[in-house]
Amino acid sequence: MRSFLFSLLGGLLIGGASVLLLVGLGRIAGISGITFGLLERANWQAGPGWRLAFVAGLVGAGWLWQQGTGAPLAPTREMHLPLLVISGLLVGWGTSLGGGCTSGHGVCGLGRLSLRSLVAVLTFMGTGAVTVFVMRHVAGAGY
Numbered sequence: 438m439r440s441f442l443f444s445l446l447g448g449l450l451i452g453g454a455s456v457l458l459l460v461g462l463g464r465i466a467g468i469s470g471i472t473f474g475l476l477e478r479a480n481w482q483a484g485p486g487w488r489l490a491f492v493a494g495l496v497g498a499g500w501l502w503q504q505g506t507g508a509p510l511a512p513t514r515e516m517h518l519p520l521l522v523i524s525g526l527l528v529g530w531g532t533s534l535g536g537g538c539t540s541g542h543g544v545c546g547l548g549r550l551s552l553r554s555l556v557a558v559l560t561f562m563g564t565g566a567v568t569v570f571v572m573r574h575v576a577g578a579g580y
Contacts, residue, residue: 454494455545462487467541468495469532531561 455466464471464487475488503510532538535557537546542561546554 450498451540451544452548454491455540455548458487458491459545465537465541465545466491467537467545469529469538470541535561 458464458466471488471491475492499510502508535542537554537557539558539561542551542554542557547558
């Protein structure tokens, strides 16, 4: 029950932050777009304040959670570093190719009843399920 409440609280916080960003600034809370926007010089000239605050809130929330609960932030299982790097690069490429990330399409796009976001979510969720199946049952990687 405790896990359910924590998940519910987390979902409410994510949804609330997305609504506040959309209503307050007219921006979609796509994490990859916000983060990549920090790397663009034009956004720094206009003022990176809201982008920095959003990313700092994501990192800071994890740190506060760890401080309050004592739960570790690091993964508890051994990770294969080259596979992790390749996976991250593929996610970044997919984000560019799909015109948004899981948070942009999944949280904000579905909330706005976007058909494009529904197709994107079905695609990345289906691809993720197939990847897990292949890694566990075909490649025998044990992930």
